[in-house]
Amino acid sequence: MANIIRETSKGTELLPVADVLLDRRTVFLTDPVDANTCSELIKQFLYLESEAPGEEIVFCINSPGGEVSSGLALYDLIRMLTSPVRTVCVGTAASMGSLLYLAGETREMLPHARIMIHDPSYSRADFSHMKPGEIEKELDDLKKCRDTLCAVIAERTGHTIEEICEKTKIDTYFDAGEAVEYGLATGILSSAASIVKPKS
DSSP, X not given: OOEEEEEETTEEEEEEHHHHHHHTTEEEEOSOBOHHHHHHHHHHHHHHHHHSTTSOEEEEEEEOOBOHHHHHHHHHHHHHOSSOEXXXXXXXXXXXXXXXXXTOSEEEEXXXXXXXXXXXXXXXXXXXXXXXXXXXXXXXXXXXXXXXXXXXXXXHHOOOHHHHHHHTTSOXXXXXXXXXXXXXXXXXXXXXXXXXXXOO
C-alpha cells in the first residue's frame, strides 16, 4: 500500500494515500465486486455523506465486476445519496463494475478506458443432481437478474430494455468514444487534475 509523509500537529505521520484521497472525497474500486469490497465502499460513501452532505464525491473504478447482489446494494446506496457522485473509469469497468459506473450522475472516462456490459452468468458448476423444478427455478432467477441489470442500463443510457438485452447477449466492449456515443459515459477526461479535489 502506498503511503505519504505528512506534517501534522502531532508531528510527522505516515498516511496511506487512500486515506488522504478519501479526505478529498475520492473513493476507489480497483478489486472485484464482492461483499467485502462493497461493505467497505458503503462505509466510505456514508462517511463522506455525513461529513459534507451535498458535496461531490468522485468514484474511480477499474474493476472486472463480480457479485450482483453486493453490487446492486452499493448501486442503490450511491443513488440515494444527497451528495452528487461523479464516476471515473480509470481502466476497465466490466460487468457489475459497469453498473456501478452507471450510478454516477456525471460519468467520465480516461481516453483509453473501456466499459463492458453483458448478461449475468450462472455461478453453479453444473446441474448435476438437481431436479427439473430446481433447474427451472435457477434459470428463472438468472433471467430476473438479467432483466434487473438491463433495466438499470436502459434507464441510465436512455435506450430501450430490448436494445440493451440485445447488446448484453455477449460481452460488449465500448471504448471511451463509443461509450459516450451510446450514453454509458458523459465525457472523456483530458486532464487528471479534475479527478482529485485540490487541497483546501
